[in-house]
Amino acid sequence: MLEKYPVLPGAEPFFFNGNHIGILISHGFVGTPQSVRFLGEYISSHGYTVYGARLKGHGTHYEDMERCNYWDWIQSLEDGYRFLQQHCRDIFIIGQSMGGTLTINLASKYPDIKGIVLVNAAMTAIPEMEEFKDKMEPRFIDEGAPDIKANDVHEITYAKAPIRSIKQLLSLMDITRGKLPSVTCPTFAFRSEEDHVVPPENTDYIMAHIQSDIKKIIPLYNSYHVASMDYEKKFIADQCCLFIEKYASNPREMEIS
Incomplete structure (x- = not known):
C-alpha cells in the first residue's frame, strides 16, 4: 500500500548505530x-543500536x-526487525500501546x-x-488530546x-491474545496505574x-497512557537499559559495528 501523503516533519523513523545489541x-x-x-536517544547513549x-x-x-x-502494521515492525538483524546479533523490542500488541506478535513468531x-x-x-466495533459510520472520529499527564508536551498525532x-x-488485539502462550522471552511490562485509554487490566492479562x-510488571504512578513522553520517561528508559544489559549476550562488548 503506497501512502498518498508525505511524512510529517518530526514523524520520521530514527536509527542510531551502536554495538551488536539492537533495540x-x-x-x-x-x-x-x-x-x-x-527512549531511543537515551538507550542509544548507552552504546546500543536503536531503530524507531x-x-x-x-x-x-x-x-x-x-x-x-x-x-500492514505487523509487517512494518517485522521489517524493522529484519533491518536490525543486518546490524546486530541480539535484538530486543520495546512497544508502546498498540506497539506493545505488535511486539507480542513478533515475539511469538521469533x-x-x-x-x-x-x-x-x-x-x-x-x-x-468498543462502541465502534459494529459501526460503519461516521467515517472518522475526533481523537482529542493525547493522554499525557505532563504539561507542555506535544505529541505528533492525528486529529482524527x-x-x-x-x-x-x-x-489485532483479538488475534494477538491467542499468541500470548507462544511468548517465552524475558518480559518487562510498564503499567500506568491511571490510564485513560488502555486500562491497566490489559497488562495484567x-x-x-x-x-x-x-x-515483571513495573507500575507507573505519575504517567498516563503515553508514558514514553510523560513524567516517568527517564525511569522507563533507565529500566529498559538495565533489562537489556541483564539479558543480552555479552552485554559488556561495546564495539561499534
Whole structure:
C-alpha cells in the first residue's frame, strides 16, 4: 500500500548505530516515532543500536491510515526487525500501546528475540473504542488530546481516527491474545496505574498468559497512557537499559559495528 501523503516533519523513523545489541521500538495507534524518540536517544547513549520504526499509514495523514489493515502494521515492525538483524546479533523490542500488541506478535513468531518491554500495551479492551466495533459510520472520529499527564508536551498525532482503523486495532488485539502462550522471552511490562485509554487490566492479562519464565510488571504512578513522553520517561528508559544489559549476550562488548 503506497501512502498518498508525505511524512510529517518530526514523524520520521530514527536509527542510531551502536554495538551488536539492537533495540527495536514501536509507537502506538495514530502515533509516530516521535513519541518514543526520547527512549531511543537515551538507550542509544548507552552504546546500543536503536531503530524507531514508523508503522504504515502513521505520521502522514489519517486517510493513509484508513487504507491500512493490521497486517500492514505487523509487517512494518517485522521489517524493522529484519533491518536490525543486518546490524546486530541480539535484538530486543520495546512497544508502546498498540506497539506493545505488535511486539507480542513478533515475539511469538521469533523465539530468538532476547527480550521485550511493553508500555501500556493494548490486549483485552479499549473502552472508548468498543462502541465502534459494529459501526460503519461516521467515517472518522475526533481523537482529542493525547493522554499525557505532563504539561507542555506535544505529541505528533492525528486529529482524527478512521473507524476502519479502530476496527483493525480491535481485530489485532483479538488475534494477538491467542499468541500470548507462544511468548517465552524475558518480559518487562510498564503499567500506568491511571490510564485513560488502555486500562491497566490489559497488562495484567498479558502477563498472566505469556509463558515467559522471567516476567515483571513495573507500575507507573505519575504517567498516563503515553508514558514514553510523560513524567516517568527517564525511569522507563533507565529500566529498559538495565533489562537489556541483564539479558543480552555479552552485554559488556561495546564495539561499534
